[in-house]
Amino acid sequence: MPPDAPAFSVVVPVYRQWEHLPRLLAALAAQADAPGFELILVDNEPEAAAPRPEAPPGLALRILACARPGSYAARNLGAAAARGRWLVFTDADCRPAPRWLAALAAGVDPGSLLAGPVEVVGGEPPNPCEIYDMIRGIPQARYVARGYAATANLAVPRAVFEALGGFDPRRLSGGDAEFCRRAGAAGHPLRLVAGALTRHPARADxxxxxxxxxxxxxxxxxxxxxxxxxxxxxxxxxxxxxxxxxxxxxxxxxxxxxxxxxxxxxxxxxxxxxxxxxxxxxxxxx
Known part of the structure; x- marks a missing residue:
């Protein structure tokens, strides 16, 4: 690994959600006390030629193309190009809190996977669909107790990810749970980092x-x-x-x-x- 490699590579698959990217980029640019990190966006519909966002000053950004359908195939491609010692996964419509990466860095434990809470937020006031999605939520603490976590907020040591062969690229859903369970079976526990918060908008219809x-x-x-x-x-x-x-x-x-x-x-x-x-x-x- 190059001596100037960042601590974290944030990998985000993007499928028809480019309109959300400016807010994600702003949240990442505003990270406080964060270790060195890069951002890799993986376009999972490259034939659509969607407009690409510009990175805020100081944010190291690369945009890759993955023609194979599925967010897990896209995450694998991003991970293969990543330079960081840790792979940090989130989603295009997520809004990491200002100390998200700092909290993950403080919780680093070699050989372990890290997951942070995901807060689902709706409008003011929320409509019925948003109410449902907020109450259903993404209960990351409960997931971690069961041995898995959502890739809306998951960090994996790069060496562990590579040793396990990454996510199952054939899956269109549930690949995060399958990977975490496979990691656990290989001796890599999953821990919750309570301060590493990200927010996810409730589905509105x-x-x-x-x-x-x-x-x-x-x-x-x-x-x-x-x-x-x-x-x-x-x-x-x-x-x-x-x-x-x-x-x-x-x-x-x-x-x-x-x-x-x-x-x-x-x-x-x-x-x-x-x-x-x-x-x-x-x-x-x-």
């Missing part, structure tokens, strides 16, 4: 919620070991009572909790329809 639900279902039923896929198929047939209990117990106004439960049952219909499509031979969606 039904189309966005349904698209995410279909993508997740594709990762559950359309990829991975056969026993896990069968288990997810049977779980999909059951009403979402576990989610209902969790949403009703959320620290939110009663009206919000009721809205979240109602939308979750409506999304169960999306789950069932997508399950049938996948079982009939349909391909997982992006």
């Amino acid at each position: 039904w189309a966005e919620l349904a698209a995410k639900e279909r993508r997740i279902k594709g990762g559950q039923i359309g990829a991975g070991p056969l026993p896990r896929r069968i288990a997810w198929t049977f779980r999909t047939l059951l009403p979402p009572l576990g989610d209902t209990r969790a949403y009703l117990a959320a620290p939110a106004p009663w009206r919000w909790r009721a809205v979240a439960v109602g939308i979750r049952f409506r999304l169960w219909g999306v789950d069932l329809t997508e399950m049938l499509r996948l079982l009939a031979g349909g391909r997982p969606r992006r």
